[in-house]
Amino acid sequence: MKVLSKARLQAALNKLSDQNEVFVPMQKGSQSGYFTWKSFEDGQDELMLDALNVYQSPKTVVLPQTEKMYSIKNGGMEVNIDKTYEDAHPTIIFGAKGCDVKGILAMDEVFLTRGYADSFYKARRSGNTIIANACYEPGPNCFCNAMEVNSLDPDGADVILRDTGDNYVWEVKSEKGEAVTAVIADLLEEKEVKLPAAKPFTQKVDYSGVAEKLKDMFEHPLWDKLSEPCINCGMCTYVCPSCYCFDIQVKMWGEEGYRFRAWDSCMFEEYSREAGGGNPRGASKERFRQRFLHKLQFFKERYGTPLCTGCGRCMIVCPTDVNIVRIIDAVKEAEING
Amino acid sequence: MADQDHKCTCSEQPLVPTVVEVIDIIDRTPDVKSFFVRNVDGNGVPFQVAPGQCGMVSHLPIGEAMISCTWQEEQEYLEFAIKRVGLLTDELHQIEVGQKIGVRGPYGNGFPVEACKGKDMLFIAGGIGLAPLRSFIKYCFKHREDYGKITILYGSRSKADLCFKEELFELWPKQPNTEVFTTIDNPEEGWDGHVAFVPSYLEEVNPSPNGTIAVVCGPPIMIKFVLQSLEKMGYNDEQVITTLEMRMKCGIGKCGRCNIGSEFICLDGPVYYLKQLRDLPPEW
Amino acid sequence: MKEITNKIQATATKLFEEGKIDVFLAWEQQGEYEFQTNSYIARNAEDVKNIVFNEYSIYNVSNTLLKLRDGQERIGIAVKGCDSRGIVRLLEDLQIKRERLYIVGIPCPGMKDPLTAARNHGGFSKTKAEDGLAKKCLDCIQPNPVIYDELVGPEQSPRQQGDRFQKIKELEQMSADERYKFWEDTLSTCIRCYACRQVCVACDCRTCIFDEMKPQWVGRETSTTDNMMYHLVKHAHMAGRCIECGECERVCPVGIPLMLLNQKLIKDVGELFGGPEAGMQYVEGAKPALSVYRENDPDNFL
DSSP states (O other): OEEEEGGGHHHHHHHHHHHSEEEEEEEETTEEEEEEGGGOOTTTEEEOTTSSOOSSOTHHHHSOSEEEEEEEEEETTEEEOOOBOOOOOOEEEEEEOHHHHHHHHHHHHHHHSTTOOOHHHHHHHHTEEEEEEOOSSOOTTOOGGGGTOOSSSOTTOSEEEEEOSSEEEEEEOSHHHHHHHHHTGGGOEEOOOOOOOOOOOSSOOOOTTHHHHHTTOTTOTHHHHHHSSOOOOOHHHHHOSSOOOEEEEEEEETTEEEEEEEEOOTTSGGGGOOTTSOOTTOSHHHHHHHHHHIIIIIHHHHHSSOSOOOOOHHHHHOTTOOOHHHHHHHHHHOOOOO | OOOOOOOOTTTTSTTSOEEEEEEEEEEEETTEEEEEEEETTSSSOSSOOOTTOEEEEEETTTEEEEEEEEEEETTTEEEEEEEOOSHHHHHHTTOOTTOEEEEEEEESOOOOTTTTTTSEEEEEEEGGGHHHHHHHHHHHHHTGGGSOOEEEEEEESSGGGOSOHHIIIIIGGGSTTEEEEEEESSOOTTOOSEESOHHHHHHHHOOOOTTEEEEEESOHHHHHHHHHHHHHTTOOGGGEEEEOOOOOSSSSSOSOTTEETTEEHHHHOSEEEHHHHTTSOSOO | OHHHHHHHHHHHHHHHHTTOOSEEEEEEEOSSSTTOEEEEEEOSGGGGGGBOOOTTOOSOTHHHHHHHTTSOOOEEEEEOHHHHHHHHHHHHTTSSOGGGEEEEEOOOOOOBOHHHHHHHHHTOOSSOOOOSBOHHHHTOSOOSOSSOSEEOSOOOOOOOOSOTTHHHHHHHHSOHHHHHHHHHHHHTTOOOOOHHHHHOTTOOOSSOGGGOOTTOOSOSOOSHHHHHHHHHHHHHTTTTTOOOOOHHHHHOTTOOOHHHHHHHHHHHHHHHHOSSOTTSSOOTTOOOGGGOOOTTOOOTTO
16 A cells, blocks of 8 residues: 655655645644645644644635635726636645535535536646545534544545554545646655554434425424524534535625625525525524524435534534534434424 | 426536616606516526526625516516515615626426416405516416416505506506406595495405416415405315425525425525425514 | 532522523533533523533623524523623623513632643643632632622632733833734734634624624735724723633634733723722612713713
């Protein structure tokens, strides 16, 4: 098997950064997320490849928080769209865990299928290579195994790394994977190493049947109780590796400007507010219900797989301790009357 | 709903609009204007629209909104009837003929014109809701032999708020085997027509459900009561079609705003049989 | 802690049984770990047994009052020092009526941060952060409730040591360019999740200025400009109103030092307008410093 010794990790990242923008999980000051290897500052930042995960997910690489779409030049009666800002420059996500990779695959389903392919997402994704990190030790909040994620062999990864202590086993999975492997070929060795034993999941979650059961639970009273603590802050949607809802807005300075898209959240009140003032989801409970039904039921109905990937981030960042696992459990136990 | 072959203006870049020219603007009511657009070079229209489909109309420096295309006249123009309700529509109402704006489309599944062939058609509309139905009505008149009796029942707040008056009072009643009923909410000087809300007028007129398809569009509260009336009159869920409305941003089923249940209204809708709506969460 | 929990439960039960309240707001523990606490609305005497006050009950319960402001329910509420200042904030802003509230005051011994504990437990940090008192509690100047109908627990002393505005003065010493760079670097990391706004009890506008589209005041982009505008506008709305509960800084996912902005405003408002700090005492009819016009208000900036 191909192996990359950890002593050579920095050299490998440097080499890959020559031609690609390499994103690694990092603790950068007080921020925890995926940042470029080039921005790593020794002494200040910390590489988090051997930690469980980081707060912000790698979805920022293919769906950035803010993204310019096209330029607008306005002149009285005339208006012009000069440039569209598709960006296919080569990027690498290095060290993504299975839950995060699944998040990106779910977004591929949304943005690239069903009639239209979003050209901006498509460009970024085509230039993107995913080097996943197989996860042998699930954390106490992890439940990706219940959400159709294979943490040891994540689907959709171009290369899979396996951490054996001193080395990473480098497993090539696709053509894109071959291409990046070629870049660091001289840093890899051929040898046999023992793979670590996979530790069991401590959090037991049973998702089976939940999507079907939720079909009849739209008006169920449990949403009142579950949504009470929620303050609709939107943090869960921002750290979630598979939340993708966006807003399109305009930025103009006088006659010139551009249209851009930015992350949006179904938690915000103005998300479904219509121009005439009506709002089908004006109450906090309705938005709360929409988020969880989308994650656990609607997406599965439409695309065949749940949108929650079991990474556990939302449970850690929520200021009022809303917990999706408790919600799944509550749904399983709920009684449906007639 | 089945995956369809969607062809939009710039199918490679579905979020980028095409710039078109506004060749005419007609006032329909105090707050509704019809905008006629055509390609900038004078030839043709940016895309072909089936009845019931919509386009994303943008005044580029301000924003975009999903507007149903009320009629496509061959390759001459696309007509959008736009009501002034918010930021963007306010600005649009102030532009002049010759202004360049952006459109992209066609979006949505359109009305099932083929499946309705041979049936009697009952069109029920309120306020600006006549605009999307008008594309279907005009299509029926263009292919008159394909459809049976056509009944149009339309109501608005006041006489001034009735859209498309010329068609309502002059053109459409003259069509063969066609009846047009109009009503306004409150009595008014100069109006000697019917006075009632649309649902109660509908029950009064009482068109038979035999072999009829009812197509409903209007404010949500009107749709709710009309659907109840239709049920009372004996229409089953497969005979009733309506169009849904949600806030839309991308128009191509990605941004998530118009998501109800597992459907995206902009992509899978906005036209639905009542039977399909019963399967969705009751947020519409 | 257990004692206080028992006292709160006893009071709540009594109030329910006497029919004096319709809901009681406090905290509950939802999981097997102590740090899994969140806000809780008890709706009858049965629910009272879920109420818990432990060392992670840091959440500002007065924020939950905002959910109930339009109703008619009579509300029992358990508050710590900072939370009670939040109640004063809402009373002054005329968001809720005093007659609806029965306030159980808890002099606070200092809380630990459940978000830090969750992060350590969840495996998202390599070096486990210290499990001591939360940062906001180390700077506490008012652990004892300022408004209450009954008090449970012994009085506590403020924990703030040294010069309260030390950090602010250090920032003030920097040159304008240095200060600008400091804020530019910090605020550009903001991901505009709006958690700071949602968790803030002083943010009680029905339609927030940042949700307005006609016109849109601040763009949605996470460019430095828009981020700085968001924070400057939000915190300017806090001048003379912020009750220094520190929740905004605690919940921020990217660790922006928001309390620096708030404390600077507290210092400035104190110097310019004097008077008691926001939320420190409830006097009926009192208004925040910037909502009152007096002839001798400082105006050397005019």
